[in-house]
Amino acid sequence: DDLRQQLVVTAWERNRLRENISFGKRESQPISGQRKSLPVYKMRSELVRAVQDNQFLVIVGETGSGKTTQITQYLNDAGFADRGIIGCTQPRRVAAVSVSKRVAEEVGCKLGTEVGYTIRFEDNTSPQTRIKYMTDGMLQREALLDPTMSRYSVIMLDEAHERTVATDVLFALLKQAAQKRPDLKVIITSATLDAAKFSEYFCQCPVITIPGKTFPVEVFYAQTPQMDYIESALDAVMEIHVNEGAGDILVFLTGQDEIDSCCEILYQRVKTLGDSIGELLILPVYSALPSEVQSKIFEPTPEATRKVVFATNIAETSITIDGIYYVIDPGFAKINTFNPRVGMEQLVVSPISQAQANQRKGRAGRTGPGKCYRLYTESAFYNEMLPNTIPEIQRQNLAHTILMLKAMGINDLINFEFMDPPPRNLLMRALEELFNLQALEDDGRLSKLGMRMSQFPMEPQLSKALLSSVTNGCGDDIITIISMLSVQNVFYRPKEKQQEADNKKARFHHPYGDHLTLLNVYNKWQQANCTEQFCTINYLHYRHLKRARDVRNQLTTLFTRFRLPIASSHGDPEVIRRTLVSGFFMNAAKRDSQVGYKTICGGTTVGIHPSSSLFGKEYEYVIYHSLVLTSKEYMSQVTAIDPNWLVESAPHFYKVADEDSQSRKKAKIAPLYNKFSKDQNSWKLSSIRQSREK
Ligand code: ADP
Numbered sequence: 001d002d003l004r005q006q007l008v009v010t011a012w013e014r015n016r017l018r019e020n021i022s023f024g025k026r027e028s029q030p031i032s033g034q035r036k037s038l039p040v041y042k043m044r045s046e047l048v049r050a051v052q053d054n055q056f057l058v059i060v061g062e063t064g065s066g067k068t069t070q071i072t073q074y075l076n077d078a079g080f081a082d083r084g085i086i087g088c089t090q091p092r093r094v095a096a097v098s099v100s101k102r103v104a105e106e107v108g109c110k111l112g113t114e115v116g117y118t119i120r121f122e123d124n125t126s127p128q129t130r131i132k133y134m135t136d137g138m139l140q141r142e143a144l145l146d147p148t149m150s151r152y153s154v155i156m157l158d159e160a161h162e163r164t165v166a167t168d169v170l171f172a173l174l175k176q177a178a179q180k181r182p183d184l185k186v187i188i189t190s191a192t193l194d195a196a197k198f199s200e201y202f203c204q205c206p207v208i209t210i211p212g213k214t215f216p217v218e219v220f221y222a223q224t225p226q227m228d229y230i231e232s233a234l235d236a237v238m239e240i241h242v243n244e245g246a247g248d249i250l251v252f253l254t255g256q257d258e259i260d261s262c263c264e265i266l267y268q269r270v271k272t273l274g275d276s277i278g279e280l281l282i283l284p285v286y287s288a289l290p291s292e293v294q295s296k297i298f299e300p301t302p303e304a305t306r307k308v309v310f311a312t313n314i315a316e317t318s319i320t321i322d323g324i325y326y327v328i329d330p331g332f333a334k335i336n337t338f339n340p341r342v343g344m345e346q347l348v349v350s351p352i353s354q355a356q357a358n359q360r361k362g363r364a365g366r367t368g369p370g371k372c373y374r375l376y377t378e379s380a381f382y383n384e385m386l387p388n389t390i391p392e393i394q395r396q397n398l399a400h401t402i403l404m405l406k407a408m409g410i411n412d413l414i415n416f417e418f419m420d421p422p423p424r425n426l427l428m429r430a431l432e433e434l435f436n437l438q439a440l441e442d443d444g445r446l447s448k449l450g451m452r453m454s455q456f457p458m459e460p461q462l463s464k465a466l467l468s469s470v471t472n473g474c475g476d477d478i479i480t481i482i483s484m485l486s487v488q489n490v491f492y493r494p495k496e497k498q499q500e501a502d503n504k505k506a507r508f509h510h511p512y513g514d515h516l517t518l519l520n521v522y523n524k525w526q527q528a529n530c531t532e533q534f535c536t537i538n539y540l541h542y543r544h545l546k547r548a549r550d551v552r553n554q555l556t557t558l559f560t561r562f563r564l565p566i567a568s569s570h571g572d573p574e575v576i577r578r579t580l581v582s583g584f585f586m587n588a589a590k591r592d593s594q595v596g597y598k599t600i601c602g603g604t605t606v607g608i609h610p611s612s613s614l615f616g617k618e619y620e621y622v623i624y625h626s627l628v629l630t631s632k633e634y635m636s637q638v639t640a641i642d643p644n645w646l647v648e649s650a651p652h653f654y655k656v657a658d659e660d661s662q663s664r665k666k667a668k669i670a671p672l673y674n675k676f677s678k679d680q681n682s683w684k685l686s687s688i689r690q691s692r693e694k
């Protein structure tokens with residue numbers, strides 16, 4: 001993607017030069033003027049009064065009306081921050097960062113001082129911070145140490161309509177906190193009209209609607225179902241660019257790869273257009289984009305130029321791009337869903353809901369009358385799309401969430417006040433996973449290990465491995481591996497230089513697999529003084545490695561805070577793999593000469609992902625970090641293991657199936673299903689057993 005960024009940046013620089021000429025014009029619309037023109041501005045005193053008079057308040061307003069950036073400032077001006085921080089949560093990391101940057105600029109302070117942000121592994125706040133943007137996940141973590149949110153005067157749960165797991169959990173936690181703290185103010189903001197439901201949940205609190213200034217948007221449907229929505233989207237862009245009047249285009253796609261390749265294809269096509277047609281500036285927007293590139297989307301489009309933005313559903317509500325007149329909506333988004341067949345969560349491209357489609361449409365009507373091209377049929381819209389998106393809490397793996405709730409002493413999950421409770425089988429799955437990881441005692445209470453695990457902001461399997469590394473004396477190595485696993489793919493593989501990139505990558509390959517390969521990459525980079533040059537030569541993403549280093553520092557800090565020793569095994573492959581198995585034993589697969597591999601629990605057919613360093617190797621037993629679904633189910637981040645380690649780290653979960661076979665190599669491992677006998681006295685465990693048998 002570096003090449004892509006280069007393309008974008010050079011196109012950008014070119015426009016930049018042109019822009020300097022008309023710079024005076026841009027200066028004439030200073031920030032204060034922009035702020036005053038926002039729909040919330042007229043309501044500022046009404047909003048402040050409503051917050052003063054009510055403990056809970058629901059605010060509804062069109063995206064772009066100024067809820068996120070302005071309301072916190074109004075409250076700050078009204079003195080709320082004198083009593084505690086004004087906190088504002090965002091479902092997305094990027095939104096938290098970009099919004100806080102904008103607000104710092106508006107307030108006129110350095111980011112991290114009066115206005116700051118906190119996201120996982122990154123805290124950019126200080127004791128002076130009065131307005132703090134953060135991911136909802138981070139505030140949920142804070143509740144662990146401070147259930148009454150004593151540092152805050154106001155908490156605004158923004159983008160509540162997104163219904164992320166963390167926001168849903170915060171609904172309940174903040175309702176409880178507010179009972180204990182009459183001075184705490186809770187604001188729920190939403191872009192769509194779930195207002196009545198939110199208000200009912202928060203004790204029939206008042207709802208304030210910010211009248212939006214929106215223009216009509218004409219909708220066009222596809223005549224027939226489209227086989228290839230990417231092709232259709234690109235056609236639509238070209239069509240608009242060549243035939244339609246001025247105005248920028250926003251295209252919704254599902255992910256980074258798709259967006260990058262669309263930008264590249266379009267760039268090639270536009271080059272063939274000739275001079276008679278105005279320039280088309282192509283910009284990608286997704287979470288992983290560096291913020292320098294991201295902020296470019298907010299800059300006004302130069303005259304005689306059209307801008308096309310390819311975005312994930314981050315542009316649906318989290319961020320607002322001005323000047324959009326055309327929206328192209330293929331009708332899909334990537335969502336995280338628990339896949340019961342493989343027993344884990346996967347990112348799957350799925351149809352969006354009608355509510356989302358209408359939200360996307362609305363993006364075209366902010367500056368003037370717009371047009372929305374739906375790349376699906378009208379009948380699909382009415383008959384195949386759900387009216388509303390299903391809340392994440394009803395479709396995601398809840399193990400991490402439950403671990404945190406239990407750590408807060410919330411054991412009775414059935415009666416926990418969820419706005420929409422998760423289905424029972426999802427709860428059971430999560431409890432089962434935590435039990436298998438020995439985070440729960442037999443009676444369903446948190447074990448000592450589970451308590452420790454809850455202190456790390458990551459999936460329980462990872463925190464388990466992290467803690468085992470302390471006992472196994474390889475903390476230093478495992479911290480590195482986990483840091484590398486929590487950042488974007490570090491290997492850079494440009495289309496025109498794939499072979500060369502693959503050759504460079506192969507030099508880092510560890511014979512036992514990807515986890516040790518990642519360790520190799522990081523250590524070699526560090527030996528080379530963490531230079532960018534090292535990355536360029538070796539086809540690595542410098543930015544992602546730097547992020548891994550930041551994560552690593554954060555984890556090291558956590559270890560120090562919890563007084564956990566960090567020993568190094570100096571890359572000892574045996575100790576490191578054993579430690580990984582202690583967290584990932586549930587993700588084990590055995591080779592099957594017919595079909596590749598089969599997962600040990602569940603027997604799903606899986607392959608080793610072609611990008612894995614184990615691709616083409618034939619180890620009998622492996623563990624994997626996750627399963628990705630493309631044309632088939634692939635294991636990603638795979639490491640070869642000794643099957644005896646499975647039984648060793650999880651004797652409650654595995655047994656040696658073939659008792660006769662004493663030879664280590666031939667030992668057959670089977671999941672232990674008969675652990676829970678009928679006379680189990682705990683309902684929790686017996687229900688686990690039932691759900692497992694189903
Ligand atoms: P809401 O939360 O109601 O969707 P926001 O407060 O996010 O609205 O945005 C209000 C306005 O501020 C938008 O019209 C947008 O153009 C502008 N804005 C937001 N973020 C930025 C930014 N990083 N740079 C420039 N303008 C921004």
Ligand code: MG
Binds near residue numbers: 068069158159318
């Ligand atoms: Mg907002």
